[in-house]
Amino acid sequence: MDSRIPKPSFLKKPAGPLSLPGNARLPLTRDLVNLPSANSTMFVKMRAPSPDNRSVGSVVNRAKLRRSRSAMDLNRPDFHRPKYASTLAPVASRAGNINATTVAMMASSDLVKPVQANSNGTRMHHLRRSRSACDIAMTSNVSSSTNSSSLSGMSSLAGYKRQPPSTFANSRAAVVQAKVSKMTTIPPRGAGVTGTLSKPLAHRAAIAASSVTTATAKKAAPPVKSTVGLKAGSSAKPNGTDAPKTSGAGAKTAAKTMNKRIPPYDYKARFANLTEKHKALVEKHEKLQEEHASREALQELYDECSRQLGLLKTEHAQLKAELETIRHNNDELNQANKQLTDSLDRTEAELHKLREKYTVTDQENANLRMQLKELEERAAFLEEENVTLQDANQRNTELLFQANIDRKDLHNMVMDLRGNIRVFCRVRPPLTSEAHRVECGWKYLDEQSIELIAMDGTNKRMDFSFDHVFHPRTTQQDIFDNVSPLIQSALDGYNVCIFAYGQTGSGKTYTMDGVQESLGVIPRTVDLIFNAVNDYRRFGWEYEIRVTFLEIYNEILYDLLDTSGTTKDLEIRMANAKNKTEVYVSNIIEETVDTTARLHQLMNIAKMNRATAATAGNERSSRSHAVTKITLIGTHKEKCETCIGSVNLVDLAGSESPKTSTRMDETKNINRSLSELSNVILALVQRNEHIPYRNSKLTHLLMPSLGGNSKTLMFVNVAPFQDCFTETVKSLRFASQVNSCKLQKVKKNKVLNGSAVM
Numbered sequence: 001m002d003s004r005i006p007k008p009s010f011l012k013k014p015a016g017p018l019s020l021p022g023n024a025r026l027p028l029t030r031d032l033v034n035l036p037s038a039n040s041t042m043f044v045k046m047r048a049p050s051p052d053n054r055s056v057g058s059v060v061n062r063a064k065l066r067r068s069r070s071a072m073d074l075n076r077p078d079f080h081r082p083k084y085a086s087t088l089a090p091v092a093s094r095a096g097n098i099n100a101t102t103v104a105m106m107a108s109s110d111l112v113k114p115v116q117a118n119s120n121g122t123r124m125h126h127l128r129r130s131r132s133a134c135d136i137a138m139t140s141n142v143s144s145s146t147n148s149s150s151l152s153g154m155s156s157l158a159g160y161k162r163q164p165p166s167t168f169a170n171s172r173a174a175v176v177q178a179k180v181s182k183m184t185t186i187p188p189r190g191a192g193v194t195g196t197l198s199k200p201l202a203h204r205a206a207i208a209a210s211s212v213t214t215a216t217a218k219k220a221a222p223p224v225k226s227t228v229g230l231k232a233g234s235s236a237k238p239n240g241t242d243a244p245k246t247s248g249a250g251a252k253t254a255a256k257t258m259n260k261r262i263p264p265y266d267y268k269a270r271f272a273n274l275t276e277k278h279k280a281l282v283e284k285h286e287k288l289q290e291e292h293a294s295r296e297a298l299q300e301l302y303d304e305c306s307r308q309l310g311l312l313k314t315e316h317a318q319l320k321a322e323l324e325t326i327r328h329n330n331d332e333l334n335q336a337n338k339q340l341t342d343s344l345d346r347t348e349a350e351l352h353k354l355r356e357k358y359t360v361t362d363q364e365n366a367n368l369r370m371q372l373k374e375l376e377e378r379a380a381f382l383e384e385e386n387v388t389l390q391d392a393n394q395r396n397t398e399l400l401f402q403a404n405i406d407r408k409d410l411h412n413m414v415m416d417l418r419g420n421i422r423v424f425c426r427v428r429p430p431l432t433s434e435a436h437r438v439e440c441g442w443k444y445l446d447e448q449s450i451e452l453i454a455m456d457g458t459n460k461r462m463d464f465s466f467d468h469v470f471h472p473r474t475t476q477q478d479i480f481d482n483v484s485p486l487i488q489s490a491l492d493g494y495n496v497c498i499f500a501y502g503q504t505g506s507g508k509t510y511t512m513d514g515v516q517e518s519l520g521v522i523p524r525t526v527d528l529i530f531n532a533v534n535d536y537r538r539f540g541w542e543y544e545i546r547v548t549f550l551e552i553y554n555e556i557l558y559d560l561l562d563t564s565g566t567t568k569d570l571e572i573r574m575a576n577a578k579n580k581t582e583v584y585v586s587n588i589i590e591e592t593v594d595t596t597a598r599l600h601q602l603m604n605i606a607k608m609n610r611a612t613a614a615t616a617g618n619e620r621s622s623r624s625h626a627v628t629k630i631t632l633i634g635t636h637k638e639k640c641e642t643c644i645g646s647v648n649l650v651d652l653a654g655s656e657s658p659k660t661s662t663r664m665d666e667t668k669n670i671n672r673s674l675s676e677l678s679n680v681i682l683a684l685v686q687r688n689e690h691i692p693y694r695n696s697k698l699t700h701l702l703m704p705s706l707g708g709n710s711k712t713l714m715f716v717n718v719a720p721f722q723d724c725f726t727e728t729v730k731s732l733r734f735a736s737q738v739n740s741c742k743l744q745k746v747k748k749n750k751v752l753n754g755s756a757v758m
């Protein structure tokens, strides 16, 4: 298909040169109109191939073709302008379209979006995108018709459906204005800088929007449809609806003039036409400058918006971080609140329990108060009763004191009836080691009589009577039960003497001291005295207890509490010149004891200091007379009464046959002192005027107990063996003599002006 447009027949070459200077020729209207902006490919593609040089060859030089149609080719003498060339309507400035569209699109979309990297590149990108977007439909149509023919390609432009510029531009402008107004009406957040910047920003935005609106409104005239200008010989028919509304009447006239068909030879008309077009172009240039200014304003607005956006983003990030912190704090507060709520629940539960407990306790408290009130009433009653009872108690104490005195008198009377000197006989059992020894025949007739039968073949029998006879199975407690009444007499203010007499090994020390597992009379007496003293305190009596431990060995006195090792001269002296039976020992240690333990301790000391040795009848024989004296001084402060009693506990040395003795001097002294004791007893029995107390230390010391104001008890201890028969008979005969002795009536010690009368 030949796309060459046939040369119009009416177009003739001018006869002579125009009245232009030199060789210049007026450019064609088409060239002038499309010279700066008609370089688009669309238009190039729509251009018909040059009718010239078709005969040059089969290959067409397209560069030549373009050049042949350029403005410079107008001077060619063979140039033939196509008829339709002057009828081409001026194409609306694409730059103007692009600017308006770009501004509208920027306002609608990109102004509120962050600028990425290079702002210039982005702006160009928007420009390119907007232009390509506008040309999409047209480009596609053109490309599809390029290979057919220019005419068909131009005709295909008729199908180009451009969006109505006025509507599009107006809508874009409206969007821009809405965006700007929104930006200006958004209250500034955070720093005041944003608020202060909003005013110029709004102003610029308003200017830009108004410019865009004006530009787009001016561009509301639709771009010339190619189909109009492409129709050969037909004049352009401006569409009334698409005609520009802001160009004014001059522009309309110029357009009409320009579009008016001017003969080629009418240079004046053509010049006028060109002048009008130049004028239109100048106006267009001014408008483009305004648009450019608006674009710069928009660019500044865009930059400002970007900066604001950056600030807003920073502020947004800060607010986001702050929000995150607040959320974190809120979570922590929620957690703490939950814990506090749990704790509060527990506390309320505990409070509930405590309230219940308080209620119960309050009830109990009320009950207790009632009980307290009752008790107070009861206490008042009891207090009155107590006063009454105290009066009664005082009277009873008086009665008891008097009764105790009566008891003492009665007790002493009984003791007097029993005799002031009494004799108890005790037969010890044979030891396990003494099983081989032959025993005498012992026949216990009653509690007071005993029959001794010799087991040497003579069958000799002897009867003895005493105050009490104790057989070998008698316990220490049974013995002391018969002794304790005498101790009570000592507490009542009487002198008491208890001594053990008998052959060596007959059981004297066992009876008086006893052994650890079976205590004798002395330790039991100590316990009884301290128990009685405690009981007497209830009657108002306070007792002072003093003790001395004396030993008579070979007629010499020794203080058993003296552990100094020095020898002191102990002398037995008369206590009172009027009463020659009361004696005391000078220089002896008399210790006051407060406790039983202390007294037992002193007893052990004395026991260790006592002289002992082995004898034929005893491995550990006491070779001296030991005298333990306990003085009891009772005081009744209320009655101003004092009673002094004493207990002499004597463990005599054992008599020994000179035949069996290995220490004769010791044995002689022992036997002599025992003999003197017998003489005194006999003198008392015979009621002699002279009683030989002073013949021995022992009798001298026991003088108050034997012949004076004393209650005396003698144990006669005998061994059960046949080889002791002679000594046993001697002891029993002596004890019988003592038992027959009737001492004078014992008197109670009197105390006058604090001095004791012994």
Ligand SMILES: Nc1ncnc2c1ncn2[C@@H]1O[C@H](COP(=O)(O)OP(=O)(O)OP(=O)(O)O)[C@@H](O)[C@H]1O
Pocket (backbone or CB within 6 Å): 427, 428, 429, 431, 472, 502, 503, 504, 505, 506, 507, 508, 509, 510, 511, 615, 617, 618, 620, 621, 622, 623, 652, 653, 654, 655, 717
């Ligand atoms: N009633 C008794 N029951 C058990 N054993 C006893 C009894 N009497 C004495 N004995 C024991 O017999 C032995 C001799 O007794 P004890 O030493 O008391 O005799 P004594 O008369 O004091 O002798 P001496 O005069 O030589 O000192 C001791 O071993 C003692 O334990």
